[in-house]
Amino acid sequence: MxxxxxxxxxxxxxxxxxxxxxxxxxxxxxxxxxxxxxxxxxxxxxxxxxxxxxxxxxxxxxxxxxxxxxxxxxxxxxxxxxxxxxxxxxxxxxxxxxxxxxxxxxxxxxxxxxxxxxxxxxxxxxxxxxxxxxxxxxxxxxxxxxxxxxxxxxxxxxxxxxxxxxxxxxxxxxxxxxxRQRRIFRPSALASQFDLPADFFSLTAEEVKREQRLRSEAVERLSVLRTKAMREKEEQREMRKYTYTLLRVRLPDGCLLQGTFYARERVAVLYGFVREALQSDWLPFELLASGGQKLSEDENLAFNECGLVPSALLTFSWDAAVLEDIKAAGADPDSSILKPELLSAIEKLS
The missing domain is CATH 1.20.58.2190 (Methane Monooxygenase Hydroxylase; Chain G, domain 1)
Known part of the structure; x- marks a missing residue:
C-alpha cells in the first residue's frame, strides 16, 4: 500500500x-x-x-x-x-x-x-x-x-x-x-507488510542503502569478532535512524488499528491510542510484540528502544481476568471491540 x-x-x-x-x-x-x-x-x-x-x-x-x-x-x-x-x-x-x-x-x-x-x-x-x-x-x-x-x-x-x-x-x-492519522483495516494477510515514505527515516533513501551495503560488508568481516556489547551498540545506532514509526495492532476479530508515532515516543502513548478506540475503554488489556513479548504500559521505554521502528505489527489481548469474564458471560471474545464510528470508516488494506 x-x-x-x-x-x-x-x-x-x-x-x-x-x-x-x-x-x-x-x-x-x-x-x-x-x-x-x-x-x-x-x-x-x-x-x-x-x-x-x-x-x-x-x-x-x-x-x-x-x-x-x-x-x-x-x-x-x-x-x-x-x-x-x-x-x-x-x-x-x-x-x-x-x-x-x-x-x-x-x-x-x-x-x-x-x-x-x-x-x-x-x-x-x-x-x-x-x-x-x-x-x-x-x-x-x-x-x-x-x-x-x-x-x-x-x-x-x-x-x-x-x-x-x-x-x-x-x-x-x-x-x-x-x-496519529488513525486508520482501521479489515483482516488482511498483508498486515505485516509496510510501505514507508522517505521521511520516516532520518537519512535519505540513498544514504540508507549505502549504509546497509557497508554494514553488510562489515558484518561479514567482523561477525566472528563482535561481542554482545558491540552488537547491542550497533542495534541502538540503527534505531536512531528513524524519525517516525508506523504501528498496527491486530485486534481479536482480526481487524487492524493503525497509527503514526514519533520513534522516540513511549509505549504508554500507544496504549492510550488503542484505549481511545475501544468501546470498553476501561477494561485492562495487553499489547504483544512479535514473538509474544508483552509490552508493559508502565515501562518508560521508547518505540526505538523496543525495536518497534520504523514499523511493527502488534497483537491486542484482553487481560486474562477480563477474558475469563467474557467467556463466563457467554460472549464471543473475538467480537468487534472498536467504537462503531471507527468501524464505519473501515478500509481494505492493499
Missing part, C-alpha cells in the same frame, strides 16, 4: 491567545509524506518557517505576526522584554490619544533597536496593527529619519489596539504535535 502520511498539526489551543477562540481541527489531507498542518490547510512537510506561517494566516496578519514573535525567537527573556516594550508603546497611545509624539516610533531609537528590531515578527506586527513607515524631519538634524507612524484609521479604533496588545502579551510559542 502507499502510506497515507501522518500530519503534524499545530496545537490550535495556543492560537486562542493570538487570534480568538481555537478553530476547528485541520482538514485531513492524504499525501505520501509527512505534512505540516497550519490553520485549516496542509502542505508538504518542511521546517516551520515565518513565510509558511504568514501564508496560512494571511487572513489574520496580526495573529501571524504574534506567532512569529513568540515562536521564532528562542530567547524567551528577550522576547518578554521586547513584547513588554511594545505594550508600553501601545499603552502610551491609549492613555494619551491626543499627543502626537506617542504615535511615532523612531526606528533608529536605541530602545527600539536593542529590544524590538532584533526580534523576528515585530515589524510585521506594527504594520498589521496600523503603523506605517514614513521619513520625517527631526529637529536640529539635517536629514529625515525613518519612523513608524500610527495611521488615523488605527487611532480611531483604540479598542482594537488594546485587544492586539493583550493578544501579544498572552500568546505562547506555537508547538507542533503529531497527528
Amino acid at each position: 502507499v502510506l497515507s502520511a501522518e500530519r503534524v498539526q499545530l496545537n490550535l489551543l495556543q492560537l486562542s491567545a493570538a487570534g480568538g477562540p481555537p478553530r476547528d481541527s485541520p482538514v485531513s489531507t492524504v499525501v505520501t509524506a509527512a505534512t505540516w498542518a497550519v490553520g485549516l490547510q496542509a502542505v508538504r512537510r518542511a521546517p516551520l518557517t515565518p513565510s509558511l506561517l504568514s501564508q496560512h494566516f494571511s487572513a489574520d496578519p496580526v495573529a501571524a505576526s504574534i506567532m512569529k514573535i513568540h515562536t521564532f525567537n528562542k530567547d524567551r527573556e528577550r522576547v518578554k522584554l521586547g513584547v513588554d516594550t511594545i505594550a508600553r508603546y501601545l499603552d502610551n497611545i491609549h492613555l494619551h490619544p491626543e499627543e502626537e509624539k506617542y504615535r511615532k516610533i523612531k526606528l533608529q531609537n536605541k530602545v527600539f533597536q536593542e529590544r524590538i528590531n532584533c526580534l523576528e515578527g515585530t515589524h510585521e506586527f506594527f504594520e498589521a496593527i496600523g503603523f506605517q513607515k514614513a521619513l520625517l524631519a527631526v529637529p536640529d538634524q539635517e536629514g529625515p529619519e525613518e519612523f513608524y507612524v500610527l495611521s488615523e484609521a488605527a487611532l480611531a479604533q483604540p479598542q482594537s489596539l488594546e485587544r492586539h496588545k493583550e493578544q501579544l502579551l498572552g500568546a505562547e510559542p506555537l508547538r507542533a504535535t503529531l497527528a
Whole structure:
C-alpha cells in the first residue's frame, strides 16, 4: 500500500491567545509524506518557517505576526522584554490619544533597536496593527529619519489596539504535535507488510542503502569478532535512524488499528491510542510484540528502544481476568471491540 502520511498539526489551543477562540481541527489531507498542518490547510512537510506561517494566516496578519514573535525567537527573556516594550508603546497611545509624539516610533531609537528590531515578527506586527513607515524631519538634524507612524484609521479604533496588545502579551510559542492519522483495516494477510515514505527515516533513501551495503560488508568481516556489547551498540545506532514509526495492532476479530508515532515516543502513548478506540475503554488489556513479548504500559521505554521502528505489527489481548469474564458471560471474545464510528470508516488494506 502507499502510506497515507501522518500530519503534524499545530496545537490550535495556543492560537486562542493570538487570534480568538481555537478553530476547528485541520482538514485531513492524504499525501505520501509527512505534512505540516497550519490553520485549516496542509502542505508538504518542511521546517516551520515565518513565510509558511504568514501564508496560512494571511487572513489574520496580526495573529501571524504574534506567532512569529513568540515562536521564532528562542530567547524567551528577550522576547518578554521586547513584547513588554511594545505594550508600553501601545499603552502610551491609549492613555494619551491626543499627543502626537506617542504615535511615532523612531526606528533608529536605541530602545527600539536593542529590544524590538532584533526580534523576528515585530515589524510585521506594527504594520498589521496600523503603523506605517514614513521619513520625517527631526529637529536640529539635517536629514529625515525613518519612523513608524500610527495611521488615523488605527487611532480611531483604540479598542482594537488594546485587544492586539493583550493578544501579544498572552500568546505562547506555537508547538507542533503529531497527528496519529488513525486508520482501521479489515483482516488482511498483508498486515505485516509496510510501505514507508522517505521521511520516516532520518537519512535519505540513498544514504540508507549505502549504509546497509557497508554494514553488510562489515558484518561479514567482523561477525566472528563482535561481542554482545558491540552488537547491542550497533542495534541502538540503527534505531536512531528513524524519525517516525508506523504501528498496527491486530485486534481479536482480526481487524487492524493503525497509527503514526514519533520513534522516540513511549509505549504508554500507544496504549492510550488503542484505549481511545475501544468501546470498553476501561477494561485492562495487553499489547504483544512479535514473538509474544508483552509490552508493559508502565515501562518508560521508547518505540526505538523496543525495536518497534520504523514499523511493527502488534497483537491486542484482553487481560486474562477480563477474558475469563467474557467467556463466563457467554460472549464471543473475538467480537468487534472498536467504537462503531471507527468501524464505519473501515478500509481494505492493499
